Amino acid sequence: MSHYFTNINSILNELFFKKLSLVTPLIISSCALVTCQVSAHDVTVNITGAVTDATCTVSPDSVNKTVYLGKVPAKTFYRAGGSSLPVAFNINLEKCGAIANGVVISFSGTPDDSMTDLLKLSPESSASGIAIELMDDTQQLVAVGGSSRPYLITGGATTASLKFYSKMVANGEKFQPGSIISSVTFNTSYP
Structure with missing residues (x-):
């Protein structure tokens, strides 16, 4: 019976990693389409007048x-x-x-x-x-x-x-x- 649970565990793990391996490229490819990296810039606004x-x-x-x-x-x-x-x-x-x-x-x-x-x-x-x-x-x-x-x-x-x-x-x-x-x-x- 323990052999039975081991097979089920290995089947579940295999399915989980297959799903994860399918989802990961989607996340990576969506970052390629939309900028996922947030960058900060220093902006200077000069205001003048008299x-x-x-x-x-x-x-x-x-x-x-x-x-x-x-x-x-x-x-x-x-x-x-x-x-x-x-x-x-x-x-x-x-x-x-x-x-x-x-x-x-x-x-x-x-x-x-x-x-x-x-x-x-x-x-x-x-x-x-x-x-x-x-x-x-x-x-x-x-x-x-x-x-x-x-x-x-x-x-x-x-x-x-x-x-x-x-x-x-x-x-x-x-x-x-x-x-x-x-x-x-x-x-x-x-x-």
Whole structure:
């Protein structure tokens, strides 16, 4: 009977090693298809940058600015597009750092219903049929919600006076003479 168990043991061992010998090449061949070895690499990431003093503050005289467009004859506005003469105003900046590209001004306010690049008159106005146009120092339109061209600040200047223009424009709606009031907020950005 012990001979019987010995044969069974040897048969089982033989089957086990045959299975093992079949499985081992599969493991080895799968490592050949997929990298089984894990390797570590030292990786260096260089991060560079600079901190610059590239902003200005708005001068106190430009925080609450009033631009008076004058008294203009009503006949100027009887046709759409008729306008008053442009009136210059400045936005003054101070404590400017080393600005590489300059400063850009954007105006936000309520756009006119007919001429959406221009400002709408406030409800307190008694005039109607008029919108307010804003322009840069070259008298090019700066649309409401848009941005001006960059104003360069050169030579290490710490202050800047940015010139803009404003005028009244007939928007083609029913015209009514009277007082005009409109408000706009300006924001500075540094390209």
